Amino acid sequence: MKAKSILIAFIAVLATTIVLNAKDDRITKFFEKYSNIEGVTYVNFTPSPALMEGMEEKTQDKEASDMMKNISSVKILTSKKRGEDKQNKSGKNFDNIYNDALKSLPIDEFEKFLEVKEGKKDVKMLYKSSKEKAKAKEFLLIAKEGDDLSIIWVEGLVDLKDLGKLSKMMGNKGMK
Amino acid sequence: MELEDFKIKVIPLKNKLFRIAKRLLNDYELAEDAMQEIMIKLWEKRFELDKHPNIEAFSVTVTKNYCIDILRAKKVSTIEINEEILENRMDNPDNSFEKSELQMLVSKAIAYLPEMQRLVLQLREIEGYSIEEIAFMLDTSIGNVRVILSRARLQLKSILINKYKFNYERY
Amino acid sequence: MKDIKEILDRFYKGETTLEEESKLRELINNNQLRITEEKGTLPSELFLEKQLFDFYESEKEIELGDDFDEKLFDKISEKKVVKLNTKVKSLIYRVSGIAAVLLVAIGFYLIFNFKENQSKELTNEDKKTIEYTLDALTMMSDYINLANEHIGKLSIIEESFEKIHNATNIEEYNDYIFNILGEES
Numbered sequence: 001m002k003a004k005s006i007l008i009a010f011i012a013v014l015a016t017t018i019v020l021n022a023k024d025d026r027i028t029k030f031f032e033k034y035s036n037i038e039g040v041t042y043v044n045f046t047p048s049p050a051l052m053e054g055m056e057e058k059t060q061d062k063e064a065s066d067m068m069k070n071i072s073s074v075k076i077l078t079s080k081k082r083g084e085d086k087q088n089k090s091g092k093n094f095d096n097i098y099n100d101a102l103k104s105l106p107i108d109e110f111e112k113f114l115e116v117k118e119g120k121k122d123v124k125m126l127y128k129s130s131k132e133k134a135k136a137k138e139f140l141l142i143a144k145e146g147d148d149l150s151i152i153w154v155e156g157l158v159d160l161k162d163l164g165k166l167s168k169m170m171g172n173k174g175m176k
Numbered sequence: 177m178e179l180e181d182f183k184i185k186v187i188p189l190k191n192k193l194f195r196i197a198k199r200l201l202n203d204y205e206l207a208e209d210a211m212q213e214i215m216i217k218l219w220e221k222r223f224e225l226d227k228h229p230n231i232e233a234f235s236v237t238v239t240k241n242y243c244i245d246i247l248r249a250k251k252v253s254t255i256e257i258n259e260e261i262l263e264n265r266m267d268n269p270d271n272s273f274e275k276s277e278l279q280m281l282v283s284k285a286i287a288y289l290p291e292m293q294r295l296v297l298q299l300r301e302i303e304g305y306s307i308e309e310i311a312f313m314l315d316t317s318i319g320n321v322r323v324i325l326s327r328a329r330l331q332l333k334s335i336l337i338n339k340y341k342f343n344y345e346r347y
Numbered sequence: 348m349k350d351i352k353e354i355l356d357r358f359y360k361g362e363t364t365l366e367e368e369s370k371l372r373e374l375i376n377n378n379q380l381r382i383t384e385e386k387g388t389l390p391s392e393l394f395l396e397k398q399l400f401d402f403y404e405s406e407k408e409i410e411l412g413d414d415f416d417e418k419l420f421d422k423i424s425e426k427k428v429v430k431l432n433t434k435v436k437s438l439i440y441r442v443s444g445i446a447a448v449l450l451v452a453i454g455f456y457l458i459f460n461f462k463e464n465q466s467k468e469l470t471n472e473d474k475k476t477i478e479y480t481l482d483a484l485t486m487m488s489d490y491i492n493l494a495n496e497h498i499g500k501l502s503i504i505e506e507s508f509e510k511i512h513n514a515t516n517i518e519e520y521n522d523y524i525f526n527i528l529g530e531e532s
Contacts, residue, residue, distance in 0.1 A: 041479070043475070043476055043479040043480060043483075044476075045476055045479075045480045050469060050473065051469075051473060051476065051477060054469050054473060054474065054477045055477055055480075055481065058477055058478070058481060059481065068484070071484075074480050074483060074484070076479055076480070076483045078479075111258060111261055112258065113257060113258040113261040113262060113494055114257050114258075114490060114491075114493065114494035115257075116490075116493070123490065125487070125490050125491070125494065127261060139487055141483075141486065141487050141490065143486075150483070150486065152483045152486070152487060154483075154484065154487060160261070160262065160491055163484070163487060163488050163491055164488055164491040164492050164495060165488070166484055166485060166487075166488035167485050167488035167489045167492060168488075168492075170481075170485050170488075179420075179423070187416065190411055190415065190416075191409070191410045191411055194409070194410070194411050195406065195409050198409070203496070208411065208412070208415075211411060211415070212415075212418060212419055212422065215419050216419070216422060216423065219423055257494045262494055262495055278398050279398070279401065279402050279405070281398075282398055282399060282402040283402070301399075301403040302403050302406045302407055303407075304365065306365060307361075321361070322360070322361035322362060323361065324361075325361035326359060326360050326361035326362075329358065329359050329361070330359055332399070333359075333395060336395060337395070
């Protein structure tokens with residue numbers, strides 16, 4: 001009897017893990033789908049001691065690098081419509097990726113807290129309190145700015161306030 | 177006009193001009209920076225100032241023109257935000273001001289008005305200028321100022337009632 | 348009371364004088380129109396106007412910070428001193444001949460040292476990752492701050508506001524406003 005209930009419990013946990021991971025996969029799948037396309041830059045950041053040290057050197061700001069230690073994952077897709085190419089390959093990729101982002105990413109699970117529309121600019125910023133990992137938050141930026149496309153996903157033990165402080169910290173050191 | 181003269185005649189206007197700039201730009205810090213530039217402009221125009229019969233009116237006009245230029249240069253954009261999320265999770269010094277909920281609503285409603293209406297309201301209701309003075313500063317007719325003032329007052333009321341559901345019974 | 352209605356009418360047409368408006372504010376402030384802020388009591392229809400006038404009063408007191416004048420005069424005197432600066436610059440160039448050579452030598456030494464240390468750990472790929480990640484985070488951060496700056500400032504255009512925009516004269520505005528008021532109270 002006991003063995004059976006343990007088995008059931010085990011399967012239940014396994015199933016839950018698979019379901020939960022499946023949700024996460026919508027994001028991973030999307031980014032990996034476009035990771036090797038011409039004209040698209042894909043960056044997948046997971047902290048490692050070497051990388052964190054590099055970050056610290058680059059920012060030259062203790063507060064900023066401390067905050068970044070709480071970030072567990074960053075995924076980035078950027079693409080540019082190139083000059084003459086706008087009507088051709090890179091242009092099509094650009095639009096495809098953007099439209100796909102709106103369809104495939106789990107936007108329904110996030111809350112949109114900012115949208116900017118201005119001519120050729122359409123930027124959405126979304127926010128989510130992660131259910132799977134307590135206190136972790138997720139941020140999603142889907143931005144089409146003229147000829148530049150950026151899709152960025154961040155997960156970490158950082159909140160809006162913390163992330164908001166970053167540009168001020170960086171700004172002080174003349175990073176931009 | 178030398179610096180000492182400037183300090184006596186123009187600098188005392190700084191707070192009034194600042195309030196006007198802030199009303200137009202809808203931004204405290206932007207207005208602060210703008211005021212530095214506006215004062216420098218006025219300093220550079222000090223010879224014109226000397227010849228002008230009304231230094232105050234001239235200064236207001238310079239302020240207005242400078243701010244309108246900034247507003248024009250900023251691209252027109254639609255920005256939608258979800259205030260609830262932000263207010264709960266960001267440090268917002270404004271939230272700790274003593275202004276009551278009602279006053280915040282009024283502030284928001286005014287910010288929503290078109291520039292000219294905001295400006296006329298500021299000049300009339302807060303700075304207390306007469307219609308004639310306002311017409312002079314804006315280089316327009318008295319009749320036109322009345323129309324803008326009328327519209328501003330009506331729209332402000334309308335925004336409070338319709339958009340912000342200013343409902344007497346709630347208060 | 349008829350008096351008040353008449354003043355208000357003209358107020359919303361932009362026809363009142365400063366004295367009349369002053370009198371209106373006084374009446375409202377002295378509670379002579381039985382405006383009450385207690386919840387649940389029958390409010391006077393001038394409660395909204397009272398809020399507006401209170402707001403305007405508080406706005407009169409807004410001022411610039413204490414350091415404004417100092418910053419300004421610094422800038423103004425900078426403009427006077429431009430010529431002086433160029434003189435000082437050329438002086439420095441002349442004097443620093445030997446010092447400059449020394450500095451450059453030291454510089455090279457330091458750079459070579461640093462380069463060695465740095466290239467041990469990170470691949471080019473890593474460096475690119477770091478750069479992109481920092482840029483991405485900063486971009487997000489900027490947008491978060493943008494959103495925060497706009498709290499209370501902006502809103503979505505609503506239909507009712509369109510009606511005001513489309514009204515072509517003061518009477519239409521008036522009717523619209525006072526009809527709404529009628530429904531509310």
